[in-house]
Amino acid sequence: MQNRAGPASTSGVTSPAGDYLMAEIDQLLSIYREAVDACEPSELLLRISSSIPPQFLESEVEVVSIGKAAASLFRGASRLFDIARALVIVPDSYAMLDASKSVEVVIGGHPGMNADSFLAGRRLRQFVSSATSPVVFLVSGGSSACAEQALAPWFDERQVADLNTMLVHSGLPISSMNTIRKHVSALKGGRLGSCTGQPLLTLVYSDVATGDLASVGSGPTLPDPSTNGDAAAALRSLATSSKGLGNEVAAILDRSDLPETPFVLHGSSALIADNRTFVQAALRIARERFGLCLAQDGQMERDVETEAENLAGVALALPPGTLLVTGGEPTVQVRGQGRGGRCSELAVRLVRRLRNEQCSFIGLFAGSDGLDGNTGAAGVVVSSSQSGQISDSEFVAAIEKSDTFPLAVRMGEPIAGKATGNNLRDLVLIVRN
Numbered sequence: 001m002q003n004r005a006g007p008a009s010t011s012g013v014t015s016p017a018g019d020y021l022m023a024e025i026d027q028l029l030s031i032y033r034e035a036v037d038a039c040e041p042s043e044l045l046l047r048i049s050s051s052i053p054p055q056f057l058e059s060e061v062e063v064v065s066i067g068k069a070a071a072s073l074f075r076g077a078s079r080l081f082d083i084a085r086a087l088v089i090v091p092d093s094y095a096m097l098d099a100s101k102s103v104e105v106v107i108g109g110h111p112g113m114n115a116d117s118f119l120a121g122r123r124l125r126q127f128v129s130s131a132t133s134p135v136v137f138l139v140s141g142g143s144s145a146c147a148e149q150a151l152a153p154w155f156d157e158r159q160v161a162d163l164n165t166m167l168v169h170s171g172l173p174i175s176s177m178n179t180i181r182k183h184v185s186a187l188k189g190g191r192l193g194s195c196t197g198q199p200l201l202t203l204v205y206s207d208v209a210t211g212d213l214a215s216v217g218s219g220p221t222l223p224d225p226s227t228n229g230d231a232a233a234a235l236r237s238l239a240t241s242s243k244g245l246g247n248e249v250a251a252i253l254d255r256s257d258l259p260e261t262p263f264v265l266h267g268s269s270a271l272i273a274d275n276r277t278f279v280q281a282a283l284r285i286a287r288e289r290f291g292l293c294l295a296q297d298g299q300m301e302r303d304v305e306t307e308a309e310n311l312a313g314v315a316l317a318l319p320p321g322t323l324l325v326t327g328g329e330p331t332v333q334v335r336g337q338g339r340g341g342r343c344s345e346l347a348v349r350l351v352r353r354l355r356n357e358q359c360s361f362i363g364l365f366a367g368s369d370g371l372d373g374n375t376g377a378a379g380v381v382v383s384s385s386q387s388g389q390i391s392d393s394e395f396v397a398a399i400e401k402s403d404t405f406p407l408a409v410r411m412g413e414p415i416a417g418k419a420t421g422n423n424l425r426d427l428v429l430i431v432r433n
Helices: 019-038 041-047 070-080 115-129 157-168 174-182 213-218 228-236 245-253 275-286 304-317 342-354 392-400 404-410
Strands: 060-066 082-091 103-108 135-140 200-205 268-273 293-295 323-328 361-367 379-383 412-415 426-432
Touching: 019 275, 019 361, 019 379, 019 412, 019 426, 041 070, 041 200, 041 268, 060 070, 060 115, 070 082, 070 135, 082 115, 103 115, 135 213, 157 174, 157 245, 174 213, 174 228, 200 213, 228 245, 275 293, 275 323, 275 426, 304 323, 304 342, 304 426, 342 361, 342 379, 342 392, 342 404, 342 426, 361 412, 379 404, 392 404, 404 412
Parallel strands: 060 082, 060 135, 082 103, 135 200, 200 268, 293 323
Antiparallel strands: 323 426, 361 379, 361 426, 379 412
């Protein structure tokens, strides 16, 4: 079989899927890749120009663009606004811009917070606090790790960086993680927006739940309805917070002298795109290739095993030849040092649930940003027909060690991984044979 995995296949993982699956796999890959292309951030930004208050279109503005889509969003902004100066903060390995006299480009940290994150955070606060014109803030996924400043003197950089690592591996919903991040940060939860008196417009390319704009990048320029007490409670809900760092941070969050994030901020905001945009793009493309396509309402946001159980029920009810299109971001608790991510773990759990049922399917599980966990791949395409030689104990071991990627590839193949600059959560395509 032709290997289309690119860098993801160089680790010794091979793909045994037979040639008879090639057409089906290629069809799903084509839908995914075309849907990613259809969600190019700069083009989607231009489509919402009617939602932008006239004052930002009729005068000079200063622009901050941050996150995985920062470069693309800035290119779109340069076609919409009269830009006096700009700061673009991009994670390493994502699409970059050339700096110029009016455009400053900074490399931020990602996926963990590091020294670059805190250097970028200091520059970000300096830029916004010194603004003399209306500020347009373009925020996309990856912003939380990209730029940070600890809320001193209550928290230091080590605590904030270590806390972020713990949260990423915790399995908490992204909304709970961002509630905690907001209350230990001098930037997040609206604190960045409160350091300027200039009119502020926030445009969001969202990697979180529909309608939750203030969770993208942990809402640096949007008001925050949560409290220090909410953040402490979210931390204490973790088993790992019974001692060590979680308990230490929760105790500080309980202090009466710790300031709250701003509940009210004056400014405007609008959504550029979210997971619905991605799923609807895939659905439009798929309808050109399949006689019957179904879209699942809502986004996958629950624990990955719960979402696998739900998907199994939907798959069993699909008529043969029907394609299911859905998306979201299930939560995954990292349990070991293996290779895996949300997409490969969801795929493995779903195959395990359906392997003894009369339900033969091919499924694509892939991230819009082109990277799934630590796999080096965008995701996987799997066929239930390839699972017969895998024992249940192998499934269990892979899940317990967070080592689901090699097992998923044994049932299909990896999808070539590259940083797309899009970050609209994940896409799942399932077709009944």
